[in-house]
Amino acid sequence: MPSETDGGAPDGGAPDGAALDEFRLAARRWLAANLERRDAAGQAGVVRGGGTHSAEEYLPERALQKKIYEAGYAGINWPKEYGGQGLSDAHARAFAQEAAPYRMPDLGHAGGTTYGPVSQTLLRHGSPEFLARHVPRILAGDELFVQLFSEPDAGSDMAGITTRAVRAEGGWLLTGSKVWTSGAAYADFGLCLARTNWDAPKHRGLTWFAVPMHAKGMSIQPIREITGEAEFCQEFLDEVWVSDDEVIGEVDQGWTVAQTMLLVERGAGRDDPVNMPETDPAVIDPFLVELARSVGRAEDPVARQALARIHTADWARGQLGRRITGLLRTSDRPASGIASYWKLAAGVYNPQRARLIMEIGQGQPLVWRDAAGQRAALEYLNSRVWSIAGGSNEMQRNAISERVLGLPREPSFDRGRPFGEVLRSARQWSENN
Ligand SMILES: Cc1cc2nc3c(=O)[nH]c(=O)nc-3n(C[C@H](O)[C@H](O)[C@H](O)COP(=O)(O)OP(=O)(O)OC[C@H]3O[C@@H](n4cnc5c(N)ncnc54)[C@H](O)[C@@H]3O)c2cc1C
Numbered sequence: 001m002p003s004e005t006d007g008g009a010p011d012g013g014a015p016d017g018a019a020l021d022e023f024r025l026a027a028r029r030w031l032a033a034n035l036e037r038r039d040a041a042g043q044a045g046v047v048r049g050g051g052t053h054s055a056e057e058y059l060p061e062r063a064l065q066k067k068i069y070e071a072g073y074a075g076i077n078w079p080k081e082y083g084g085q086g087l088s089d090a091h092a093r094a095f096a097q098e099a100a101p102y103r104m105p106d107l108g109h110a111g112g113t114t115y116g117p118v119s120q121t122l123l124r125h126g127s128p129e130f131l132a133r134h135v136p137r138i139l140a141g142d143e144l145f146v147q148l149f150s151e152p153d154a155g156s157d158m159a160g161i162t163t164r165a166v167r168a169e170g171g172w173l174l175t176g177s178k179v180w181t182s183g184a185a186y187a188d189f190g191l192c193l194a195r196t197n198w199d200a201p202k203h204r205g206l207t208w209f210a211v212p213m214h215a216k217g218m219s220i221q222p223i224r225e226i227t228g229e230a231e232f233c234q235e236f237l238d239e240v241w242v243s244d245d246e247v248i249g250e251v252d253q254g255w256t257v258a259q260t261m262l263l264v265e266r267g268a269g270r271d272d273p274v275n276m277p278e279t280d281p282a283v284i285d286p287f288l289v290e291l292a293r294s295v296g297r298a299e300d301p302v303a304r305q306a307l308a309r310i311h312t313a314d315w316a317r318g319q320l321g322r323r324i325t326g327l328l329r330t331s332d333r334p335a336s337g338i339a340s341y342w343k344l345a346a347g348v349y350n351p352q353r354a355r356l357i358m359e360i361g362q363g364q365p366l367v368w369r370d371a372a373g374q375r376a377a378l379e380y381l382n383s384r385v386w387s388i389a390g391g392s393n394e395m396q397r398n399a400i401s402e403r404v405l406g407l408p409r410e411p412s413f414d415r416g417r418p419f420g421e422v423l424r425s426a427r428q429w430s431e432n433n
Contacts, residue, residue, distance in 0.1 A: 015088045023087070024094045030071055035064075035102040053222075053231055055186040058107060058144075065105040065141030073099075074139040078123070083136030109231060110144040110183030117264040118145040118191055125208075125249040125257045133245075134189075134210065147261070148178040148190035148211065148235065155180075156395050158193070158262075159203045159255060162423070163237065165194035171243040172196075174211060177236050182389075184220050184233035187213050191261075192237075197252050198420035205419055206254035210246040217241070227381045259336065265390040266339035284311045291357065291372040295364050306356045313349060320345055337403030344396035347387035354383035 068074050069083075077092040078084025085091070105111070119138060122131065137143040154160040163176025174194050181190065190211045197205030213220065217240040222230035249257040288307050289298070297303035324342045328335050357376045364373065387393045401407040414422040 015090050020088075020090055020094060023091055024098060027073065027095050027098045030073070031098055031102050034067065034071065035099075035104075037101055038103050053108060053183070053185045053229065058110075058186050061105040061107050061111075062141040064103075065107065065139075068105070069140040075135075078119075078135070078139070079131075081128075082123075082131045083139045105141065107141070107144060108183055108186070110146050110187045113147055113183060114138055114143075114145045117261050118147065120264045121191070121257060121261045122248065124260050130210075130245065130248065143188045144183070144186065145189045145191055145210070146181050146183045146187040146213070148181055148184075148192035149258070149261075150178065150180045152177055152179055152234075156392055158258065159206065161193055161195060161206070163192070163194045164198075165196050165207060165209065165242070168241060171241055171246075172209065173239040173241055174209065174237045175239055177234065179232075179234040180223075180389075181233045181235060182231060184213065184235060185222055185230070189213060190235070191248070193254055193258065195419065196254075199418045200252060201416050202414055202419040202422065203255040205252055206258070207251045208248040208254045208257045209242045210248060211237070211240060211242050215240045215242070227378060262391065263336055263339055266336070266343040266396075281315050285314060287372060287375055288357070288360070291376055292360055294370055294372045295361050297360060297362075303360045306359050310353055310356050313353065317345055317349060334403040337399050340391075340396040340399040340404075343386070343391060344393055344400070347393040347396065350379075350386050351383040354380040 065074065072085060073095055075082075075084030076087050076095055077089050078086075080086030107114070115138075119135070122134065126134070134143060138145070149158055149161065151161050151163060153162065161176075163174060163178065165172040165174045172194075174192065176194065178190070178192065184190065190213055192209045192211040193206055194209060195205055196207040199205070211218070213235075217238040219236045219238075221234045221236070223232040223234055224230050225232060284307065288310060292298045292300075292303050292307060295303075321342060324338060327333075327338050331338060358380055361373065361376050391399075398410060402409050
């Protein structure tokens with residue numbers, strides 16, 4: 001178990017080599033004694049369409065997360081005062097490498113959100129009291145967070161949300177509706193954007209709240225997707241009371257917090273490129289080979305060409321990721337514009353990849369007859385996710401053109417005007433037309 005003598009470098013500096021080796025060996029021993037190895041098929045990771053989503057389904061995964069936390073291997077490079085280990089990024093990387101052959105907790109989309117964009121945003125903007133209350137529970141698997149920002153009338157235009165928060169005794173009452181919330185059916189909290197000031201321009205009257213998903217007044221409706229599963233939900237908030245302690249960042253300054261969240265969501269905050277594993281251009285994704293074999297086309301030149309096209313594009317995308325991660329650290333251009341290149345690449349490339357996979361399978365994967373066929377079908381059905389979730393392709397192109405290339409901003413009829421007034425005149429306009 002890690003201790004004060006592990007040679008950590010909480011300041012982000014390089015740890016002592018011998019201490020890092022010692023940490024690695026201790027982790028190796030603990031993993032071998034306590035975790036199961038992955039089966040031959042590996043852990044598929046989070047695939048939309050891969051299962052049902054009930055709170056019970058995730059109980060064993062939460063227990064596994066707790067075991068790892070109690071052993072001191074969760075939040076390795078997170079601040080010690082909030083339940084992390086306060087060790088260096090190199091320690092976190094060493095543990096991840098050692099843990100790769102083992103079955104780690106699969107907490108679904110809520111887990112991906114909690115340990116990714118939500119935690120990075122909270123650690124940047126949460127008050128010390130908020131972090132001391134929530135982060136140890138997050139690391140222990142006791143609190144899973146989802147993102148409550150999209151609304152039926154506000155997606156790309158996230159600052160146009162109309163869920164309202166009004167002051168009440170000791171806190172706030174939230175009323176409105178959120179939608180497309182991945183993982184809401186089994187989450188504990190939602191990081192919720194609400195409007196707290198209608199007299200300010202739309203980007204300046206917003207505030208973030210940590211809303212308990214099981215609070216009185218909150219109702220959660222699953223939405224059935226094309227894959228057959230109901231991973232998304234729509235939530236209806238009817239005067240949900242949230243304590244003042246659960247405000248994240250400054251009241252009315254939620255847009256600053258939103259910027260961090262969107263940046264992480266678009267791929268910022270990844271590992272340093274020099275430490276990212278270099279993909280081997282000679283190694284093809286084994287799933288593609290298995291798929292070609294399963295439909296008897298491993299030697300077919302047309303299928304092999306499609307396979308080669310996927311492989312080269314996969315490799316190029318990996319290289320682009322490294323390049324963008326590096327640029328995010330060194331460039332003086334706005335990070336939000338640079339991160340958009342990576343997000344746009346995924347949004348454009350994933351549908352092409354899925355179509356090529358279908359070409360290899362000649363439609364057979366659609367019958368879901370074996371593991372490779374199922375994965376091919378799910379990749380196809382999910383292939384548009386990256387072109388919409390977290391900001392559509394068009395919004396990434398807007399960000400690149402305005403923030404990186406310096407092209408003129410989109411015309412806007414609401415800039416600088418009180419948001420309440422904008423809504424009133426929009427309503428009048430539609431009544432008169
Ligand atoms: C798989 C998935 C998971 C998601 N998970 C979550 C979640 O957990 N929490 C959450 O809050 N939300 C979530 N979302 C919602 C997602 O963030 C929104 O769908 C996204 O921001 C787009 O908003 P919209 O669907 O309202 O589309 P709209 O904003 O209505 O856009 C419709 C179309 O108009 C285009 N468009 C809109 N504005 C412009 C413009 N200014 N310039 C050019 N084109 C424009 C868009 O590109 C799009 O093609 C998820 C979505 C998906 C697909």
